[in-house]
Amino acid sequence: MHRAWRRFERKLARAGVARLPWEGPADYASRAAMQWPQHAEAIRHIARRYADLRYGAAEPAARDAKALDTQIRRFSI
Numbered sequence: 001m002h003r004a005w006r007r008f009e010r011k012l013a014r015a016g017v018a019r020l021p022w023e024g025p026a027d028y029a030s031r032a033a034m035q036w037p038q039h040a041e042a043i044r045h046i047a048r049r050y051a052d053l054r055y056g057a058a059e060p061a062a063r064d065a066k067a068l069d070t071q072i073r074r075f076s077i
Helices: 002-014 025-035 037-055 062-074
Strands: none
Touching: 002 025, 002 037, 002 062, 025 037, 037 062
């Protein structure tokens, strides 16, 4: 899950929006979504899913982490 999120950060950074050290997933996604409004829904969905898995009360299920990884792999700008 963390590896997938870092891959997402690298994709966005290569396209021109690097995550700032103090940004959480939601703030980073908002800034990236402003840069690419045509991808805003996908960017926010990925960030929300990551935050739920990372910071949620329950231990993430392997299938949920795999679904996030798949979505990030398919995402492109």
